[in-house]
Amino acid sequence: xxxxxxxxxxxxxxxxNTLRELxxxxxxxxxxxxxxxxxxxxxxxxxxxxxxQMSYDVNVEITIHLxxxxxxxxxxxxxxxxxxxxxxxxxxxxxxxxGFRFTSVQPEMPGSLTTLDMIAVxxxxxxxxxxxxxxxxx
Numbered sequence: 001x002x003x004x005x006x007x008x009x010x011x012x013x014x015x016x017n018t019l020r021e022l023x024x025x026x027x028x029x030x031x032x033x034x035x036x037x038x039x040x041x042x043x044x045x046x047x048x049x050x051x052x053q054m055s056y057d058v059n060v061e062i063t064i065h066l067x068x069x070x071x072x073x074x075x076x077x078x079x080x081x082x083x084x085x086x087x088x089x090x091x092x093x094x095x096x097x098x099g100f101r102f103t104s105v106q107p108e109m110p111g112s113l114t115t116l117d118m119i120a121v122x123x124x125x126x127x128x129x130x131x132x133x134x135x136x137x138x
Contacts, residue, residue, distance in 0.1 A: 008094075008095060009092070009094055010094050010095065010096070010097075011060070011062060011089055011094055011097050011100060011120075011122050012041055012042075012043065012062055013094075014085075014088050014089050014092045014094060015041050015062060015064065015085050015088075015089065015120070016041045017088070018084055018085045018088040018089075019039055019041065019064065019066075019081070019085070021084075022080065022081070022084060023037065024037050024038065024039045024066060025037060025038045025039070026038075026039055026040070026041060027039070027040045030042055030065070034065070034066065034067040034113075034115075035067065036067055036068060036069030036113060037066075037067070037068070037069070038066065038067055039064055039065060039066030039067070040064075040065045040066075041062060041063070041064050041065075042062070042063055042065070043060065043061065043062060043063075044061045044062065044063040044119065045060075045061040046058060046059070046060055046061065047059050047061070054127060055125055055126060055127040056125070056126045057123070057125055058123070058124040058125070058126055059121045059122070059123055059124075060121065060122050060123075060124060061103075061119060061120070061121050062119070062120045062121070062122070063117055063118070063119050063120075064081065064085075064116075064117070064118040064119075064120070065115070065116075065117050066115075066116050066118075067113045067114065067115055067116070068113065068114045068116060069112070069113060069114075070114075071109060071114045074107060074114060074116070077116070078105055078116070078118070081118060082102055082118075085102075085120070086100060086101070086102070089122070096122075096124045097122045097123075097124075098122070098123050098124065098125070099122060099123050100120060100121075100122040101120065101121060101122075102118060102119065102120045103119050103120065103121050104117075104118075104119045105117070105118050105119075106118075106119070
């Protein structure tokens with residue numbers, strides 16, 4: 001039997017909402033130019049492994065791509081986002097998310113703005129022999 005999935009609040013939605021609460025303008029689409037305090041949150045990869053003969057170990061990567069106007073605030077902004085986003089996702093108990101963590105922070109200084117990529121991952125185990133907790137279309 002084929003099961004279809006309806007997207008509900010997930011980790012990406014919680015990350016976007018938390019960034020809005022921190023005062024960032026969150027764009028829906030990836031753009032070439034971001035102003036200061038603007039960001040984009042997007043899925044950047046889904047690496048997976050075979051956990052057993054009956055399940056996949058899936059890691060969903062989310063990237064926060066943002067611009068800062070003051071390079072001196074870089075460590076404070078990183079700390080603020082790490083703390084607030086991680087706490088918000090853990091408290092939210094969104095479906096599929098068994099663990100959420102940031103794995104890397106990559107700053108670039110292309111001029112007067114500092115561009116920052118913060119990569120996070122959350123883990124899912126998909127068992128194809130039992131109900132995996134997906135709510136089907138009604």
